[in-house]
Amino acid sequence: LLKRMHHRTKTVFLLLLLQFVRCEELQMYIDIVGANCHVERLNAQTSTIKSVEADLATETLSSCIGLCKSFEEESKCNIVEYSNESKICKMFTLDGPAYLTDDNTSNHFFIKSCQSKNADAHSTETVKDNIFLPVTLETCEVEYYIGNSVYGFGYLEESDEINNLENCLSLCHMLADENDCTAVEYLEDSRKCRLFKSAIVQHAQTYDGLFAKIIDCHEDTLANVNEPEESENLPESEIFLEEPETTKNGTVALVSLYERCDVTYHATKENFGFKTFKEIKGIKSLSTCLFLCRVEETCKAVLFAPKDKMCQITEKSDPTSKVERSNNQLFVQIIVCEKDRVQERLHNPLPIKYYLPEMEEVCKIEFYVLPKLTSWLKIGNSVKASNLIECLQACKVLENIQECSAVNFSLDKECVLLKRGKPEDEYTVLHKSLFGEIVDCFEESIVELLS
Structure with missing residues (x-):
């Protein structure tokens, strides 16, 4: 009898304890906003709620609540729906009285209150500056983020072999219409460029990366001051300045010959050791001009004028001979050609x-x-x-x-x-x-x- 009474007493105690736990208010530290928050489960069937944001992927309930709190003023978010299985975070705002529940199967959580802890720990300073983008010939106002974490940006993609921040920003700006890119993180040592868009997600910036947001861009009319006269008639990939470079290497495809040729573009006005031996009119492209050079046994370089559609075939000569290049011409020397697939x-x-x-x-x-x-x-x-x-x-x-x-x-x-x-x-x-x-x-x- 005593054993039976002891068993019943233990059962009642466990039920009372379970009931207490099921009704217990959740308290958790939300890292994104740096605050301790009090949360209770919500009966979504009887409470009037409306969605304020699209579904977002988050790893934890804490991250989901943090996103809600981050945009509380903007969206009035105070309720989240989160499932550990799907890892999907949905945000809502309460449009009526809250009906709390002791049903621990509910995935809806009502954020009662939050108290900041170390409010300055997650603050991020910003500095604005103007930067010229030589690829797009634009000057952009950008906002640099100082710190090791930024919020309000969603990751898009990463590109390798980007030589500098200017090219990284140019990539983002030119893809803005395609993927809504608004910010970049550039890692100089690895030459990686990470693109981001504005979104209700967290991005933890790596310590060696520079994070910059594009505010506005406009064409810079001063960008063309140092370009050669009439250079607008040359494709961008074939324009180079006289200073400080005098040569630039590149490759050209010769489709008819199944070849790719390594070439050198000479920016000097006078090119010694060459002489012209044939002139062909009506040539529209550099590759066609180089093709005509390749079928001539002695040809080593071409002088091509895109505007005039003129191709001059040149060969090696004595050191005193020279081919003169004007600003709207390209002097291109063939280094080597190889068969291409x-x-x-x-x-x-x-x-x-x-x-x-x-x-x-x-x-x-x-x-x-x-x-x-x-x-x-x-x-x-x-x-x-x-x-x-x-x-x-x-x-x-x-x-x-x-x-x-x-x-x-x-x-x-x-x-x-x-x-x-x-x-x-x-x-x-x-x-x-x-x-x-x-x-x-x-x-x-x-x-x-x-x-």
Whole structure:
């Protein structure tokens, strides 16, 4: 009997304890806002609530509550719905009386109150400054964040081999219409550029990264002061200043010969040791001019005038001979040419011309027929494009920053941007898609193209 009474007493005590725990108010420290918060479960079926934000992925209930509190003034958020299984955080505002519940299966939590702890621990100072972006020829007002954590930004993607902060900001600014990029984190040592958009999420900035938000950009008319006269007639990828560089290395594709040539662009006015032996009119692109050079046994360099559509073939000569270059001409010396993936390209059709209205250029596109290709690397995530032209223009925008030279555009309007890689870099072409390499571009009006 005593054992039975003891068992009943123990059972009642456990029930009372369970009831107490189920009704107990939750108290937790919310790291994002640096505060201790009192939280209770809410009966969502009887309480009037309305959503204030889209679903967000968070690792913990604490992070979910922190996001709600971070935007309390803006969205009036004071209720969250969170599941440990789905890791999805939904935010609401109470539009009526709160009905609390002792049902611990409810995923709705009412934030009763929060008390700040070490209020200054998570404060982040900002400094505004203007920075010139040479790629876009714009000056942007940016806000630098000082500290090791920033809030209110959602991660988009990361790009490698970005040489400086200016190019990182240019990348973000040019992709703003595609992915709403508003801020970057640039890591100078690793040359990584991370893109972010405004969002109700937390990003913990790494200590060696520089975080900057773009506030506004405008064209800088002073940016063209040091450019050569009439240089607007040259493609951006082929313009270089006389100071401090006198040469610039590059590569040019010669489609008809299945070759890629390493070349040197000479910025000097007088180029000694060369002489012109043939002049050809009506040549619209540098690659065509170089092709005409390659079929001449003695040709070592060309003098090309895009505006005048004039190609002069030159050869090596005595040291006193010279080829003079004007500001609207390119003097390009061929260093070496090598065969370029001949077997992969044997059955490709002849390049097709496309007019890119944003660049006001005509580009020749070589389309590939094989489903698996080599020597291609994907650049970041896919971008939005309603048609092939928009996809090609997105690639041209990134030509100088990330060396984009090919696109893979699918029927689902997925646009993948690619750059040249190593022979061991393999790429699988999207299902029901076009893979096109931009092999040549030149300035031409739509009227000239149609004629």
